[in-house]
Amino acid sequence: MRRTSFADMNCSVARTLEVVGEWWTMLVMREAFSGVRRFDEFQGRLGIARNVLAARLQRLVDFGILERRLYQERPERYEYRLTEKGFDLYPVLLSLMRWGDRWTAGPEGPPVRLVHQNCGHEATSVLSCSECGEELKPREVRALMSGTGRPLLDREA
Amino acid sequence: MRRTSFADMNCSVARTLEVVGEWWTMLVMREAFSGVRRFDEFQGRLGIARNVLAARLQRLVDFGILERRLYQERPERYEYRLTEKGFDLYPVLLSLMRWGDRWTAGPEGPPVRLVHQNCGHEATSVLSCSECGEELKPREVRALMSGTGRPLLDREA
């Protein structure tokens, strides 16, 4: 049986996962954010099978998250670059990283630390409210359905 | 061929995905955040196959993200509740939702809107710096490797 597609679910979480929820995809994105652009560099860094990598890159291009761009004429060479849509996945990546830092790091601490250039401090990422700037916590948020959308965070968890 | 495990990668993104990166898992979490606690309610809402759901719940329990709790003695009935570790996945969920709202919503807008009770406004989630509160953008962040960790965002993307 073909696995269920999330594309038609009326849910932004599901529809996002339809695009980036496959095994390996977010690690490809991690590399892209770290500046990797070329097929063999993705492949070497990740240790992913070449056919799988080709499929993932293709899909990311199809969805407009990466752009395949000619960077050399003879012989023809292409590279993959993040689009605005791709860059916009940064919060997803950092949220994943943040959770891993908190819950999977050993005594030596997280493998990677972040420095926010603007303020000069070592920082972690916080999910905050676009209106008041405070941290967004599950219990302090209420979800409103529009149309047929299913409620998220509708009840006390 | 067995698929590659991300567990041993020295990367918080990879290790997080090892736990919640499988197909369906984050949708199970979505339901959990929305207050769903019982097997059949997860099943009915998601339309997931029962054996797959059982496997996902089991894995989430194994990793301490959900807790299986007896809520009725005769007959014995169990429910699944978010632990602190589970609640801490909220930023991941909202980041996924935010991206989907931006890039996959039709003209009618996002299926679900959020109201931040503390400030009373309809809000979206923003990833911000723990130190200065400003929004964290890829180009304004530098990554530092600790130990053998691979760099993230090390070069210009």
Added chain:
DNA sequence: CGGTATCCCATTTGATACTG
């Protein structure tokens, strides 16, 4: 209600080889 057990096959994955 809250699962297990089984079946079964489509898909995915990894390995390897090959090409321009």
Added chain:
DNA sequence: CAGTATCAAATGGGATACCG
């Protein structure tokens, strides 16, 4: 370098039946 082609194995996923 940047893929495509091929292949076998394994697993993932769905459907269904069953059980205390």
